[in-house]
Amino acid sequence: MARSHAPRPGKTQLRVGRLLKAHGLKGAIKLELYTDDPERRFVPGAVFSLQVPTSSKWHGKTLELIELRWYNTHPVAFFVGVDDRSEAETLVKAILWVDQSTAELPDEPDAWYDHQLVGLRALRDGHQVGTVARVDHLPAQDLLAITTADGEVLVPFVSAFVPTVDIAAGTIVLTPPPGLFEELPDDDPEPAGTPTEATESDADDASAEPEQQPGS
DSSP: OEESOOOOTTEEEEEEEEEEEEETTTTEEEEEEOOSOHHHHSOTTOEEEEEEOTTSTTTTOEEEEEEEEEETTEEEEEETTOOSHHHHHTTTTOEEEEEEEGGGOOOOTTOOOHHHHTTOEEEETTEEEEEEEEEEEOSSOEEEEEEETTEEEEEEOSTTTOOEEETTTTEEEOOOOTTSSSOOOOOOOOOTTOOOOOOHHHHHHHHSOOOOOTTO
16 A cells, blocks of 8 residues: 655644444544543544555545544544445555644553664574565555665564664664575475385286295
8 A cells, every 4th residue: 555645844644533334424534542541532523544455536635524423432534525335445445644743752661663663673593584574554564675686575563573663773683484584495496315206017016916935
């Protein structure tokens, strides 16, 4: 999925929600929140940039919120220009972003913003294997795009594979699964002397009963 625009200087973009499914017939869309402050982020008139596939009709566009309602404790959003269910369905899986001044970002432990991660040196077993080029935010999980000498590697941004992020040191530590940064060797060739499949003539010889000897 592609972001609609890059943040302006002194700004970063915060991911605040994802559109899940159409709700009803009047263009409402169920929303998954990625913010602890929806009352401030989702006010009437709030404008969101969209992370959608480049093939989407919404690529490069923004959404303006009309209203956020709650149905059975679940948030449902109404947007300008999204007037029916068919139009709402074209926005399913879109991720919502807002611009935020970097000077106003809260300092949260174990939470980082894209601009903090880009450019960090990626270390594996104490050796640098590349640098963080960007963060890809997908519905299932976030991925770190690591630029290496051999190309780009996408690493799931989970603690199992990225146990340490040290912004002050400018590094992240990777513990990727085998094969993510290198090709795994082929299986060992079949050792000499390994029995091979019998031929038809071999099978015939093996099935023939031994000739009875006199006196047996």
